[in-house]
Amino acid sequence: MKRHIKDLAAWSIIILISVLLFMIYDQGRNDHYTEVDNHAPLPEKLDPLVAKKAEAFVKKAAEQGIDVAITETVRSVERQNELYKQGRSEGGNIVTYAKGGESYHNYGLAVDFALRNNDGDIIWDTAYDGNKSGKADWLEAAEIAKELGFEWGGDWNGFKDYPHLQMDYGLSIRQLNEGLRPSHNQSE
Numbered sequence: 001m002k003r004h005i006k007d008l009a010a011w012s013i014i015i016l017i018s019v020l021l022f023m024i025y026d027q028g029r030n031d032h033y034t035e036v037d038n039h040a041p042l043p044e045k046l047d048p049l050v051a052k053k054a055e056a057f058v059k060k061a062a063e064q065g066i067d068v069a070i071t072e073t074v075r076s077v078e079r080q081n082e083l084y085k086q087g088r089s090e091g092g093n094i095v096t097y098a099k100g101g102e103s104y105h106n107y108g109l110a111v112d113f114a115l116r117n118n119d120g121d122i123i124w125d126t127a128y129d130g131n132k133s134g135k136a137d138w139l140e141a142a143e144i145a146k147e148l149g150f151e152w153g154g155d156w157n158g159f160k161d162y163p164h165l166q167m168d169y170g171l172s173i174r175q176l177n178e179g180l181r182p183s184h185n186q187s188e
Contacts, residue, residue: 115128
């Protein structure tokens, strides 16, 4: 009987320590996120770190002779739904598989880019080599973006979204829909 009580006490201590460790881990993990009301309006501006990195992206690309244009940043749910219709109920090619509320653009965590050719025209030609480096400017630009911490849509399995760059902070669309947002106190 005494042995049974000692085993029970030992297991209780182990379980208690496990719960405490999990709580400490979970608290540390959530320090990077802010909980907002899931009915709060979506952001109207880019996340500050995303905006800073997008500026650095354009500057670093220019240093390599690549003229990058940011073509889209934050999108409203209505705008996202318009893009979703393209190639489905509207004419044109499919450009997204994300409906309104399902895109990182809706949360200020994504930008789209294109190139400006030597004539100053905005182009989406992924083979264009305006800086004459022997490598497509688009791929060079994507590498610069990834070095800055962006995820590039051209690396995705399945649908390739070559103009798309995002910083999701480890948050899923479901978490963003539920009201979790990146903390603006992150140091990067």
